[in-house]
Amino acid sequence: MEKTALLAKYMPPNAAPIIAKWVDYFQCEFKISKTRSTKLGDYRHPCGDKGHRISVNYNLNQFSFLVTTVHEFAHLLTWNEHKNKVKPHGLEWKNNFKKMMSPIFGLQIFPPDVHQAINRYMTNPAASSCGDLHLARTLKAYDVLKDDVLHLEQLPKDAVFKIKDGRRFAKGEQLRKRYRCLCLDDKRLFLFNPLAEVFLVEG
Structure with a gap:
């Protein structure tokens, strides 16, 4: 399938030509990846006989997919300019994220709430869109659950829930941005993002 048409299946179609041009310009291997619980996307710099590589989870909604894609391309541009001499999410990356988001914003393809949330996020981009709960919550509203x-x-405090691998947890108190939860299977404590997808255990 032609690159632009394939990308248009995962993001707002009007943005696909821009991303396709970036893939070609930077000679980047762009992979639509299976679901990963620890990250939405990934960038790997050239190493050995491999060039730039970006992967983005296939199951993200179209707006999350696009924001994650821009996030990873900002890593690519930052590596081209500075190699590994700067922090991964330092000022250089933040400026490049804003720069690469600019032509996307110009397309007027985001719903008003997403546009506003991204605009707010861009004043000081975080290491992940998930790190900004307002943006993450706004993007999650477009998920089909x-x-x-x-x-x-x-869930209320002390509610028992399961995650996809079947482990059971009791919801504890919120510590800053995450909830401390007790695994009922091995009595270990874990920190969960408030937007983690869970299944309520009845009774």
């Missing part, structure tokens, strides 16, 4: 899937922040 199964009927039995909830976000952790929707």
Whole structure:
């Protein structure tokens, strides 16, 4: 399938030509990846006989997919300019994220709430869109969830829930941005993002 048409299946179609041009210009290997629980996307700089590589999870909604893609291309541009001499999410990356988001913003393809959330996020971009709860929550609103899937922040304290691998947890107190939860299977404590997708255990 032609590159632009393929990208248009995962992001707002009007943005696909821009991303396709970036893939060609930077000679980047762009992979639509399986779901990864620890990250939405990934950038790897050239190494050995491999060039720039970017991967983005296939199951993101179209706006999350696009924001994550721009995030990773900002890493690529920053590496081209500074190699590994600067912090991964330092000022240089933040400036490049803003620069690369600018032509996307010009397309007027985001719903008003997403546009506003990204605009606010761009004043000081975080290491991940998930790190900005306002932006993450706004983007998550466009996810299509199964009927039995909830976000952790929707559950009351002490509620018992499961995650996809079957482990059971009791929801604890919120510590800054994350919830401390006790795994009922091995009694270990874990920190969860408020927007983690969970399944309520009845009874």
